[in-house]
Amino acid sequence: xxxxxxxxxxxxxxxxxxxxxxxxxxxxxxxxxxxxxxxxxxxxxxxxxxxxxxxxxxxxxxxxxxxxxxxxxxxxxxxxxxxxxxxxxxxxxxxxxxxxxxxxxxxxxxxxxxxxxxxxxxxxxxxxxxxxxxxxxxxxxxxxxxxxxxxxxxxxxxxxxxxx
Amino acid sequence: xxxxxxxxxxxxxxxxxxxxxxxxxxxxxxxxxxxxxxxxxxxxxxxxxxxxxxxxxxxxxxxxxxxxxxxxxxxxxxxxxxxxxxxxxxxxxxxxxxxxxxxxxxxxxxxxxxxxxxxxxxxxxxxxxxxxxxxxxxxxxxxxxxxxxxxxxxxxxxxxxxxxxxxxxxxxxxxxxxxxxxxxxxxxxxxxxxxxxxxxxxxxxxxxxxxxxxxxxxxxxxxxxxxxxxxxxxxxxxxxxxxxxxxxxxxxxxxxxxxxxxxxxxxxxxxxxxxxxxxxxxxxxxxxxxxxxxxxxxxxxxxxxxxxxxxxxxxxxxxxxxxxxxxxxxxxxxxxxxxxxxxxxxxxxxxxxxxxxxxxxxxxxxxxxxxxxxxxxxxxxxxxxxxxxxxxxxxxxxxxxxxxxxxxxxxxxxxxxxxxxxxxxxxxxxxxxxxxxxxxxxx
Amino acid sequence: xxxxxxxxxxxxxxxxxxxxxxxxxxxxxxxxxxxxxxxxxxxxxxxxxxxxxxxxxxxxxxxxxxxxxxxxxxxxxxxxxxxxxxxxxxxxxxxxxxxxxxxxxxxxxxxxxxxxxxxxxxxxxxxxxxxxxxxxxxxxxxxxxxxxxxxxxxxxxxxxxxxxxxxxxxxxxxxxxxxxxxxxxxxxxxxxxxxxxxxxxxxxxxxxxxxxxxxxxxxxxxxxxxxx
Numbered sequence: 001x002x003x004x005x006x007x008x009x010x011x012x013x014x015x016x017x018x019x020x021x022x023x024x025x026x027x028x029x030x031x032x033x034x035x036x037x038x039x040x041x042x043x044x045x046x047x048x049x050x051x052x053x054x055x056x057x058x059x060x061x062x063x064x065x066x067x068x069x070x071x072x073x074x075x076x077x078x079x080x081x082x083x084x085x086x087x088x089x090x091x092x093x094x095x096x097x098x099x100x101x102x103x104x105x106x107x108x109x110x111x112x113x114x115x116x117x118x119x120x121x122x123x124x125x126x127x128x129x130x131x132x133x134x135x136x137x138x139x140x141x142x143x144x145x146x147x148x149x150x151x152x153x154x155x156x157x158x159x160x161x162x163x164x
Numbered sequence: 165x166x167x168x169x170x171x172x173x174x175x176x177x178x179x180x181x182x183x184x185x186x187x188x189x190x191x192x193x194x195x196x197x198x199x200x201x202x203x204x205x206x207x208x209x210x211x212x213x214x215x216x217x218x219x220x221x222x223x224x225x226x227x228x229x230x231x232x233x234x235x236x237x238x239x240x241x242x243x244x245x246x247x248x249x250x251x252x253x254x255x256x257x258x259x260x261x262x263x264x265x266x267x268x269x270x271x272x273x274x275x276x277x278x279x280x281x282x283x284x285x286x287x288x289x290x291x292x293x294x295x296x297x298x299x300x301x302x303x304x305x306x307x308x309x310x311x312x313x314x315x316x317x318x319x320x321x322x323x324x325x326x327x328x329x330x331x332x333x334x335x336x337x338x339x340x341x342x343x344x345x346x347x348x349x350x351x352x353x354x355x356x357x358x359x360x361x362x363x364x365x366x367x368x369x370x371x372x373x374x375x376x377x378x379x380x381x382x383x384x385x386x387x388x389x390x391x392x393x394x395x396x397x398x399x400x401x402x403x404x405x406x407x408x409x410x411x412x413x414x415x416x417x418x419x420x421x422x423x424x425x426x427x428x429x430x431x432x433x434x435x436x437x438x439x440x441x442x443x444x445x446x447x448x449x450x451x452x453x454x455x456x457x458x459x460x461x462x463x464x465x466x467x468x469x470x471x472x473x474x475x476x477x478x479x480x481x482x483x484x485x486x487x488x489x490x491x492x493x494x495x496x497x498x499x500x501x502x503x504x505x506x507x508x509x510x511x512x513x514x515x516x517x518x519x520x521x522x523x524x525x526x527x528x529x530x531x532x533x534x535x536x537x538x539x540x541x542x543x544x545x546x547x548x549x550x551x552x553x554x555x556x557x558x559x560x561x562x563x564x565x566x567x568x569x570x571x572x573x574x575x576x577x578x579x580x581x582x583x584x585x586x587x588x589x590x591x592x593x594x595x596x597x598x599x600x601x602x603x604x605x606x607x
Numbered sequence: 608x609x610x611x612x613x614x615x616x617x618x619x620x621x622x623x624x625x626x627x628x629x630x631x632x633x634x635x636x637x638x639x640x641x642x643x644x645x646x647x648x649x650x651x652x653x654x655x656x657x658x659x660x661x662x663x664x665x666x667x668x669x670x671x672x673x674x675x676x677x678x679x680x681x682x683x684x685x686x687x688x689x690x691x692x693x694x695x696x697x698x699x700x701x702x703x704x705x706x707x708x709x710x711x712x713x714x715x716x717x718x719x720x721x722x723x724x725x726x727x728x729x730x731x732x733x734x735x736x737x738x739x740x741x742x743x744x745x746x747x748x749x750x751x752x753x754x755x756x757x758x759x760x761x762x763x764x765x766x767x768x769x770x771x772x773x774x775x776x777x778x779x780x781x782x783x784x785x786x787x788x789x790x791x792x793x794x795x796x797x798x799x800x801x802x803x804x805x806x807x808x809x810x811x812x813x814x815x816x817x818x819x820x821x822x823x824x825x826x827x828x829x830x831x832x833x834x835x
Binding site for chain 2: 644647648649650657658659674683686687688689690691707708709710711712713715716717719720721723724725726727728729748749750751752818819822
């Protein structure tokens with residue numbers, strides 16, 4: 001149903017200008033994907049991917065650490081045994097565990113959110129072709145919106161070898 | 165040619181891939197021997213442990229009052245070595261030091277394996293090791309919970325967090341390399357790499373997510389690493405034993421850990437460079453930087469040791485002075501001054517004098533430092549326990565038995581073994597991180 | 608009012624005969640060691656007599672004191688056990704639960720009096736010593752930490768008997784094996800919460816001191832010594 005176009009570029013700047021031209025013809029950010037064997041850094045505004053990973057990390061950390069602290073508190077009151085005159089539950093006595101479980105929560109949520117945000121564990125569009133990127137090249141894949149021929153021309157003008 | 169020697173990332177891309185993926189195929193006789201001997205040592209160590217489990221802790225050299233000996237020294241030592249990866253990978257990544265790039269994966273692998281090995285010791289040293297799982301808080305029929313106030317529970321949580329974090333931190337940058345290797349010629353490798361690449365396609369969404377995750381993980385793992393060795397230090401500092409109950413122990417152990425980790429890293433780097441033919445990638449520049457860091461840590465270690473001992477000597481508390489005397493003048497003095505020599509004097513000479521600084525002298529200094537840091541852990545654990553507050557209970561000299569020595573040797577063999585397997589399965593230098601995109605404006 | 612068990616040891620009466628040590632061995636099924644193990648420091652005496660020599664011959668002064676678990680009210684061994692194998696019971700005893708111990712040794716390292724003993728091997732008694740085991744006391748396996756319990760089995764028996772009789776516990780009804788066996792009657796055991804008990808009165812004596820008091824462990828064994 002959707003037409004896919006893949007352009008092979010050798011220059012990062014060419015990709016950037018192609019992306020900007022394509023956006024003008026109506027291709028959205030979600031329909032454009034840049035494939036490469038190393039990360040490609042564009043200037044701000046070319047193809048931004050906003051992310052909530054840091055927030056997810058913090059939230060996961062707080063939930064896990066808070067949960068562990070509550071578990072410790074419940075456990076220590078449930079099995080209340082006097083040791084060396086210490087109070088049954090003291091934040092200081094178990095603060096290290098609170099800290100470590102907070103960090104563990106951050107680790108899990110960062111990794112989990114990475115898997116989700118990258119699309120690895122999300123359902124992929126099976127019809128979208130994955131280009132085999134030749135060494136030292138960058139591939140730009142777009143889902144055509146509207147005038148496919150015009151978009152193909154833009155890619156070719158930018159210097160790409162266009163694959164069907 | 166000289167440019168390539170200093171800037172290996174300027175080598176042609178195809179050559180880099182070939183060089184770094186070559187070790188993943190084929191099996192030489194040298195490799196087979198190199199992996200067989202550690203395996204034998206590991207098996208002997210495992211046998212020694214079964215003897216200990218069957219007969220009892222009496223087969224060790226432990227005694228009243230020296231209830232912690234070689235196993236705890238090994239534990240602290242290996243957890244210390246694990247700080248190699250954190251320093252290189254996390255700190256240098258956060259400060260964007262480019263020279264770290266060919267070293268990060270090797271360092272992270274050291275971290276993970278050292279943690280796995282070190283993490284065995286809290287189980288190995290137990291009198292009833294088969295009941296180690298009682299330290300884990302799980303709902304049980306006896307309605308019992310562990311004691312979260314105990315520093316050993318803090319240890320458990322800290323090390324679990326660090327192992328999980330390190331494993332994920334090692335795995336994340338491995339994913340793109342796994343995708344590149346997914347078309348390998350050997351079928352079982354193809355299956356393995358394809359599985360580990362979890363469907364990585366190399367799209368910019370994936371790259372952005374990966375880089376963000378790695379940046380976050382670098383910060384998290386740094387925070388965890390500092391806390392882990394602090395918590396291990398607090399196993400001692402929370403006790404009221406003389407010369408253990410010291411506030412300096414937290415930072416002291418972290419510094420010592422980074423110090424020993426760097427030394428371990430230098431040895432591993434030199435070995436990789438030599439045996440995997442990576443002279444063009446691990447240049448003198450890298451070793452020079454590592455040597456300077458090692459020198460810095462040596463001086464820092466000296467500072468902490470001096471601060472610790474000076475305050476004890478000046479304070480003249482009888483309980484502490486008894487231990488101080490045992491360390492510096494009496495029974496343990498030979499080990500103490502040997503530790504000083506190999507931890508500070510020799511590295512200062514070999515690494516501080518520029519003419520003497522080279523890869524070979526760096527490795528010699530590093531071996532000395534590993535010995536010195538092992539001795540330092542021994543000097544911290546055993547003298548305090550040997551010299552009791554009630555003098556009548558002070559003991560005969562603790563000597564490790566064959567069981568403890570066998571298990572200790574097995575851990576070093578296990579490190580070599582695991583590392584050899586790792587270097588055969590995965591590229592030891594992260595190809596995509598190492599080679600910036602040829603059309604990057606900022607390298 | 609709950610009991611709070613304490614002990615007073617009169618060092619001016621103690622002759623260092625070690626009858627308390629032998630009695631403790633017999634009462635508590637303590638494994639018998641051998642000379643090789645003793646030479647490397649693996650003795651197991653829940654109560655031991657520590658000896659200190661001062662001066663040169665012929666002006667030698669010998670001091671000795673029986674040292675046993677001080678049953679500290681703020682015991683440093685208790686908070687560090689990860690499995691709660693040692694804890695403080697409501698009667699003030701520092702209880703050691705053998706089947707909860709996994710053998711981390713932390714409690715023994717933290718005890719300033721070095722009164723905790725470890726079972727390095729499974730216990731052996733040369734024939735026919737195993738026939739004199741006390742059925743009220745568990746036999747510990749290798750890997751478990753142990754120490755003086757103030758003969759908790761005798762405390763329990765005393766309380767059970769007084770409950771069965773309907774008579775309240777009198778001072779001196781319960782005596783741990785060491786206290787019972789001392790020929791010089793140097794050791795006194797009783798309820799510190801009972802102001803009339805012998806141990807409470809001795810604890811308030813001007814001769815009473817506690818070991819390593821400055822550590823804040825609040826031990827409940829009072830050593831009586833002629834003041835200097």
